[in-house]
Amino acid sequence: MFRKLPGDPARDLVSTTPDTAVVFRPSVVQVPAIVTVLIALWRFLGGTVRTIYRHPIACLLCLGLAWLIYSVGWQRALLLILAETGLLIAWARLERASFCALVGWRLLAWYRWMWIYRRHWQPTMVISGLGRTSGGREFLPRLRKVTCDGWADTVRIKMLSGQSHEDWEKRAPHLAHAFGAPSCRVTVGKPGWLALTFPRRDPLAVPLPAIPIKNVPHPEFAETGLREDGKPLMLRVHGTHLLIVGATGAGKGSWEWGIIRDRLPLVRAGLCRLWVCDPKRMELKFGHSPSEAPGKTLFYRYAATPEDCLTLLEEAEKEMQRTADAFGGHVRKHVASLEYPHNIIIVDEVAFLTAYVDDRKIRDAINSRLSTLSTQGRSVGFTLIAALQDPRKEVLKIRNLFPDKIALRLDESDQVDMVLGEGARDRGALADLIASDEYEGAGVGFVRLEKSPIPIRGRAGYVSDDDITDMVRDYGQHLAEVI
Numbered sequence: 380m381f382r383k384l385p386g387d388p389a390r391d392l393v394s395t396t397p398d399t400a401v402v403f404r405p406s407v408v409q410v411p412a413i414v415t416v417l418i419a420l421w422r423f424l425g426g427t428v429r430t431i432y433r434h435p436i437a438c439l440l441c442l443g444l445a446w447l448i449y450s451v452g453w454q455r456a457l458l459l460i461l462a463e464t465g466l467l468i469a470w471a472r473l474e475r476a477s478f479c480a481l482v483g484w485r486l487l488a489w490y491r492w493m494w495i496y497r498r499h500w501q502p503t504m505v506i507s508g509l510g511r512t513s514g515g516r517e518f519l520p521r522l523r524k525v526t527c528d529g530w531a532d533t534v535r536i537k538m539l540s541g542q543s544h545e546d547w548e549k550r551a552p553h554l555a556h557a558f559g560a561p562s563c564r565v566t567v568g569k570p571g572w573l574a575l576t577f578p579r580r581d582p583l584a585v586p587l588p589a590i591p592i593k594n595v596p597h598p599e600f601a602e603t604g605l606r607e608d609g610k611p612l613m614l615r616v617h618g619t620h621l622l623i624v625g626a627t628g629a630g631k632g633s634w635e636w637g638i639i640r641d642r643l644p645l646v647r648a649g650l651c652r653l654w655v656c657d658p659k660r661m662e663l664k665f666g667h668s669p670s671e672a673p674g675k676t677l678f679y680r681y682a683a684t685p686e687d688c689l690t691l692l693e694e695a696e697k698e699m700q701r702t703a704d705a706f707g708g709h710v711r712k713h714v715a716s717l718e719y720p721h722n723i724i725i726v727d728e729v730a731f732l733t734a735y736v737d738d739r740k741i742r743d744a745i746n747s748r749l750s751t752l753s754t755q756g757r758s759v760g761f762t763l764i765a766a767l768q769d770p771r772k773e774v775l776k777i778r779n780l781f782p783d784k785i786a787l788r789l790d791e792s793d794q795v796d797m798v799l800g801e802g803a804r805d806r807g808a809l810a811d812l813i814a815s816d817e818y819e820g821a822g823v824g825f826v827r828l829e830k831s832p833i834p835i836r837g838r839a840g841y842v843s844d845d846d847i848t849d850m851v852r853d854y855g856q857h858l859a860e861v862i
């Protein structure tokens with residue numbers, strides 16, 4: 380207990396906070412012994428109940444162990460424990476999935492809670508500025524729970540009152556370094572709560588092979604690669620438009636080819652049509668004879684020069700309007716059929732057509748066709764997929780009309796928000812830090828879907844020239860009508 384004595388001479392005083400104007404001197408209050416004992420008992424009881432509530436399994440284990448030693452003696456108890464450990468090891472080896480789900484991840488979470496997060500929590504909070512000191516007292520965000528799965532730790536925390544998730548997003552790199560993780564992702568939970576995700580390993584660190592073609596692909600989602608949590612990366616390709624942005628060599632081609640590859644069974648069944656503008660004449664394999672142009676035999680329409688690309692887009696636009704007229708008033712949602720298939724229009728290096736073509740008339744007309752397709756196409760089964768290197772608005776005016784976006788390796792950090800939307804980089808989409816080494820970084824990107832502000836990190840499977848040759852052998856139908 381302290382009594383405040385303003386103005387007392389400093390030499391006689393005890394201060395809890397050095398160098399402050401307000402000073403305190405302890406005053407002794409006599410308390411009956413029974414009160415002290417009752418307070419200590421109350422605290423002990425409260426602590427016990429809290430520990431049992433927070434760690435029921437650990438408490439049960441300790442109690443069980445004590446009971447075992449008491450009832451059979453320590454030698455037999457030791458033998459039993461060794462036998463149980465042997466059983467657990469056998470279980471882990473024979474049935475890894477069920478062992479991890481029931482025991483393994485819990486044990487790992489407990490170890491990481493004790494050894495990584497709890498041990499470094501206080502210094503990390505203080506040094507990163509997420510903890511506060513007021514009136515000599517330290518206030519730290521609460522570390523509540525750690526859970527583990529195959530690729531990451533999820534740490535649930537309670538923020539200090541007055542903090543917001545943005546304070547934490549700005550400190551994400553500090554937290555990642557402090558806890559020895561390659562990155563930290565911040566997700567908002569209920570008010571005042573956050574989940575911090577710290578990956579332990581990166582399944583995207585090595586190139587992935589092309590995803591095997593399914594006999595019956597999902598009508599709306601194309602599987603193009605792997606997410607960083609090890610799950611398949613499913614991209615919506617129906618009822619949306621997709622923008623893919625990446626510096627030269629970032630691997631845009633593998634995303635485009637991944638989508639084409641996944642749709643091939645639907646193309647063969649007549650439920651999907653691929654329209655391709657390929658101004659570079661390389662990405663999608665243009666050539667002057669069928670042997671030089673394997674990719675073309677998979678496409679419904681193919682164009683390379685700006686004039687031909689414009690003709691292709693005009694035709695697509697007319698087709699879209701015909702479908703809209705047919706649907707008008709009685710069909711609300713497009714479902715692919717033989718009469719009205721799903722149309723995917725892939726425009727590689729779209730900036731060349733929208734900004735760099737010399738002929739202004741062609742440029743304006745292409746911009747106008749792309750605007751119409753992107754504003755009216757998705758409800759009638761027309762999906763626009765555009766790839767480019769430079770995300771500036773001057774280069775692609777319709778950038779904001781793409782509901783889904785992918786940022787591959789980018790040259791500058793401010794390009795990330797240009798592609799994925801405001802605040803995406805703070806939420807962990809560090810596309811400017813993706814390795815420029817092909818082996819490590821090509822095809823790696825952050826996907827921002829329309830319905831979620833959280834960017835998903837993933838890598839496209841690499842569709843090699845041999846894969847394309849196989850695709851043409853198995854699915855190539857006829858030489859695309861080259862416009």
Ligand SMILES: Nc1ncnc2c1ncn2[C@@H]1O[C@H](COP(=O)(O)OP(=O)(O)OP(=O)(O)O)[C@@H](O)[C@H]1O
Nearest residue numbers: 586627628629630631632633817821822839840841
């Ligand atoms: N998913 C991937 N996994 C591993 N390596 C890849 C992947 N995608 C592409 N690569 C490698 O990166 C190289 C460049 O890829 P790609 O041509 O697709 O890049 P890009 O972004 O289209 O570049 P540009 O805009 O210059 O054409 C490829 O030759 C290939 O070796």
